[in-house]
Amino acid sequence: MQFAMFRRVAAIGAVSALTFAGIGAATTGPAWAASSKVSVVHGIPGTPVDVYVNGKKTLDNFQPGDVAGPLTLPEGTYDIALTKPGEAVDKAILTVDDAAVPGGANISLAAHLSADGKPRITPFVNDVSKVDAGEARLIVRHTAAAPAVDVRAGGKPVFEDLTNPKEAKADVAAGMVKADVVLAGTDTVAIGPADLNLREGTATIVYAIGSAQDKNLELVAQTVTGLHSAPGGVPSGTGGQAGTGVDTWWYVLAGAGVLLLLGGGARVATARTGRR
Numbered sequence: 001m002q003f004a005m006f007r008r009v010a011a012i013g014a015v016s017a018l019t020f021a022g023i024g025a026a027t028t029g030p031a032w033a034a035s036s037k038v039s040v041v042h043g044i045p046g047t048p049v050d051v052y053v054n055g056k057k058t059l060d061n062f063q064p065g066d067v068a069g070p071l072t073l074p075e076g077t078y079d080i081a082l083t084k085p086g087e088a089v090d091k092a093i094l095t096v097d098d099a100a101v102p103g104g105a106n107i108s109l110a111a112h113l114s115a116d117g118k119p120r121i122t123p124f125v126n127d128v129s130k131v132d133a134g135e136a137r138l139i140v141r142h143t144a145a146a147p148a149v150d151v152r153a154g155g156k157p158v159f160e161d162l163t164n165p166k167e168a169k170a171d172v173a174a175g176m177v178k179a180d181v182v183l184a185g186t187d188t189v190a191i192g193p194a195d196l197n198l199r200e201g202t203a204t205i206v207y208a209i210g211s212a213q214d215k216n217l218e219l220v221a222q223t224v225t226g227l228h229s230a231p232g233g234v235p236s237g238t239g240g241q242a243g244t245g246v247d248t249w250w251y252v253l254a255g256a257g258v259l260l261l262l263g264g265g266a267r268v269a270t271a272r273t274g275r276r
Contacts, residue, residue: 034074034075034102034104035073035074035075035103035104036072036073036075036101036102036103036104036105036106036107037069037070037072037105037106037107038069038070038071038072038073038101038107038108038109039068039070039071039107039108039109040059040062040068040069040111041067041108041109041110041111041112041143041207041220041222042062042063042064042065042066042067042068042111043064043065043110043111043112043113043143043144043207043209043210043220044064044111044112044119044209045113045209045210045214046216047064047084047093048061048062048063048085049061049082049083049084049085049093050062050082050083050084050085050086051080051082052079052080052081052082052089053078053079053080054078054079055079055089057089060085064209065209065218065220067220067222070106073101074101075101075102076100076101077098077100077101078096078098078099078101079096079097079098080096080099080109080121081094081095081096082111082121094111094119094121096109096123099123105125106125106126106128106224107123107124107125108123108124108205108222109121109122109123110122110123110124110141110143110165110207112143112144112165112207112209113143113144113145113164113209113210113211114145114164114165115145115146115163115164116145117145117211117213122143122165124141124167124205126139126203126205126224127139127169128224128226128227129227130227130228130229131200131201131203131227131229132171132229133200133228133229134200135171135172135173135174135200136172136173136174136198136199136200136202136203136204136227137169137170137171137172137202137204137227138169138170138171138172138177138198138203138206139167139168139169139203140162140167140169140205140206140208141165141166141167141205141207141208142162142163142164142165142167142208143164143207143209144164144208144209144210144211144212144217145211145212145213145214146164146208146211146217147163147183147184147212148161148162148163148183148184149161149162149181149182149183149184149190149208150162150181150182150183150184150185151168151179151181152179152181152182153172153177153179154177154178158179160184160185161184161185162184172198173198174198174199174201175197176195176196176197177195177196177198178193178194178196179192179195179196179206180192180193180194181208190208190217191217191218191219194219196221199223200228201225201229202223202224202225202226202227203223203224203227204221204222204223205221206219206220207219207220207221207222
């Protein structure tokens with residue numbers, strides 16, 4: 001059984017397509033409100049989508065494994081919808097209604113499969129706190145239709161018993177790391193090995209996506225920059241090869257450090273199968 005290898009996705013075209021024309025007028029926040037950095041990760045295999053924000057198409061034919069962003073969105077509330085390419089927004093595969101984006105956040109919105117293979121959208125708030133000199137932050141997110149896994153670096157478990165849709169993170173020495181994903185408590189490799197370049201002052205966020213049953217598991221990564229201890233501006237991330245995370249739909253989830261904030265009135269709509 002072979003699994004797809006790790007890939008870093010450069011989504012420059014997707015980023016340029018994600019210009020939210022007129023989006024500020026559609027938000028509920030005042031014109032002077034602080035903005036947030038928002039990236040989108042597509043982790044649903046075989047399902048290209050169009051992305052709508054507040055009823056406006058912002059991304060055409062967004063492909064599985066791609067990362068777009070970061071976008072700068074004003075504080076406010078947003079309706080997010082994913083449709084099959086060319087379909088109307090009322091036939092959305094997945095929706096998030098009244099998503100509250102606060103000011104000053106750094107978010108990743110992952111469209112992915114649940115543990116039992118159903119499509120869903122999970123928001124992650126990215127940890128952009130400073131790291132010590134000579135260090136980098138590694139964040140691993142389980143967003144695949146697969147059982148619990150261990151993540152190994154150099155053959156040794158770093159994060160253990162990680163389940164969908166949780167995350168684990170650690171600040172580590174910067175440098176190259178050979179990582180793989182194995183079934184929890186075993187040496188059975190599910191994904192990898194892959195070489196990760198953990199650059200000083202960055203956060204590398206690795207997503208396990210796909211389906212174990214369909215044998216299309218792979219890793220997708222984004223990187224958030226600007227985490228050096230010395231002052232260096234607001235961490236923003238880079239699209240694809242690094243992105244910043246998704247939408248900040250305010251939940252607080254305990255376990256494995258997944259911090260999802262869910263603001264007043266925000267809700268994630270029930271995932272529904274797209275109509276063909």
